[in-house]
Amino acid sequence: MEAYIEIDHVTKKFGDDIILHGISICMERGKVYGISGNNGSGKTVLMKCICGFLPVTEGSIRVNGKYIGPEIDFPESIGVIIETPGFLTNLSGMRNLEILAGLKGKITKEEVREAIRKAGLDPDLKKAVAKYSLGMRQRLGIAQAIMEDPEFLILDEPFNGLDKHGVGDIRKLLLELKQQGKTIILASHNSEDIRILCDEVYEMDGGRMFKI
Numbered sequence: 001m002e003a004y005i006e007i008d009h010v011t012k013k014f015g016d017d018i019i020l021h022g023i024s025i026c027m028e029r030g031k032v033y034g035i036s037g038n039n040g041s042g043k044t045v046l047m048k049c050i051c052g053f054l055p056v057t058e059g060s061i062r063v064n065g066k067y068i069g070p071e072i073d074f075p076e077s078i079g080v081i082i083e084t085p086g087f088l089t090n091l092s093g094m095r096n097l098e099i100l101a102g103l104k105g106k107i108t109k110e111e112v113r114e115a116i117r118k119a120g121l122d123p124d125l126k127k128a129v130a131k132y133s134l135g136m137r138q139r140l141g142i143a144q145a146i147m148e149d150p151e152f153l154i155l156d157e158p159f160n161g162l163d164k165h166g167v168g169d170i171r172k173l174l175l176e177l178k179q180q181g182k183t184i185i186l187a188s189h190n191s192e193d194i195r196i197l198c199d200e201v202y203e204m205d206g207g208r209m210f211k212i
């Protein structure tokens with residue numbers, strides 16, 4: 001079977017600092033891949049390279065047959081949550097996602113509302129995002145990542161800032177997405193999340209990846 005994501009000898013440098021050391025992995029469609037590893041080991045940098053947010057220094061990344069960088073700027077059907085999501089903080093959560101959805105014009109207002117509900121927020125909440133708690137912002141980021149029903153999700157620490165209920169809600173949501181056959185890459189410091197959700201787990205250590 002052809003790999004959905006092919007990471008081929010990827011090295012990433014910032015100046016003289018080598019952050020990723022010749023990483024090669026193939027990932028299949030419909031599986032959930034976990035990445036754990038110490039702070040600064042390169043998880044976020046790798047995820048940004050896969051999304052096309054950062055160019056690789058050497059090697060290549062192919063998603064669904066297309067080279068990220070030379071062929072397309074970012075994977076075609078992707079939802080991303082990396083670090084703290086950026087929103088227009090003077091507007092409501094619904095308005096933020098409406099604007100983002102409107103940029104591509106692929107989904108309706110009702111689909112945006114549904115994504116917000118799935119992430120455990122109220123789409124009718126008028127409060128500006130500036131007044132959201134950390135967990136509420138994280139939930140809004142998750143809503144944004146899923147709203148266009150992408151086939152591929154990159155989730156960097158999606159449980160950041162979530163309380164017990166939030167973690168439960170988002171785990172349930174991710175299990176649903178997994179059952180729908182989405183391909184997911186999940187970085188988490190929580191070994192329980194990884195164990196519950198992932199088909200395969202990798203450990204990142206000093207810019208190298210090991211299957212565990």
Ligand SMILES: Nc1ncnc2c1ncn2[C@@H]1O[C@H](COP(=O)(O)OP(=O)(O)OP(=O)(O)O)[C@@H](O)[C@H]1O
Pocket residue numbers: 014019037038039040041042043044045046204
């Ligand atoms: N834009 C950048 N310029 C220079 N160095 C960077 C840049 N982004 C990341 N780095 C460096 O790359 C290394 C890996 O960082 P990365 O954010 O990928 O770690 P991580 O595994 O995601 O850590 P954490 O568990 O804390 O999220 C770190 O040493 C970091 O300082």
Ligand SMILES: [Mg+2]
Pocket residue numbers: 043044045156
């Ligand atoms: Mg990180």
